[in-house]
Amino acid sequence: IAWWYYTQKQYQSSLDKLNVLQQDFIENTEVLQLLGDNYYEMNDFEPALQWYEQAYKLGARSRWLCHVMAYLYDKKQETARAIALYKETLSYDDALTDVHARLGELLPGPEGESYRVKAASLKQAQGN
Numbered sequence: 374i375a376w377w378y379y380t381q382k383q384y385q386s387s388l389d390k391l392n393v394l395q396q397d398f399i400e401n402t403e404v405l406q407l408l409g410d411n412y413y414e415m416n417d418f419e420p421a422l423q424w425y426e427q428a429y430k431l432g433a434r435s436r437w438l439c440h441v442m443a444y445l446y447d448k449k450q451e452t453a454r455a456i457a458l459y460k461e462t463l464s465y466d467d468a469l470t471d472v473h474a475r476l477g478e479l480l481p482g483p484e485g486e487s488y489r490v491k492a493a494s495l496k497q498a499q500g501n
Contacts, residue, residue: 436465
């Protein structure tokens with residue numbers, strides 16, 4: 374039911390259902406991640422990140438989760454954590470132009486050069 378509310382953009386109703394579930398399934402990473410998703414969609418990024426972190430610490434891993442967490446840490450200017458998560462995102466999918474580009478921006482000099490080159494190469498390939 375919580376997922377259905379989420380898909381219907383009824384985020385508060387989804388949160389109400391999830392808060393009950395979360396008490397009974399405190400280590401269910403899908404529940405934790407969906408809690409984060411609801412807050413994220415409501416542009417309430419701090420609790421979103423807290424729920425995502427809990428899911429991550431319990432072993433939830435995916436390209437999407439790492440990317441959204443990297444983005445949120447990037448917004449908070451917690452660059453070291455953002456960089457680590459952006460790099461982990463690429464371990465799931467190395468063809469993400471925006472992630473390569475962002476790492477190229479965050480990492481100065483030679484360390485970021487490979488990301489800048491890869492981003493340019495991916496952009497060129499997408500144009501063809």
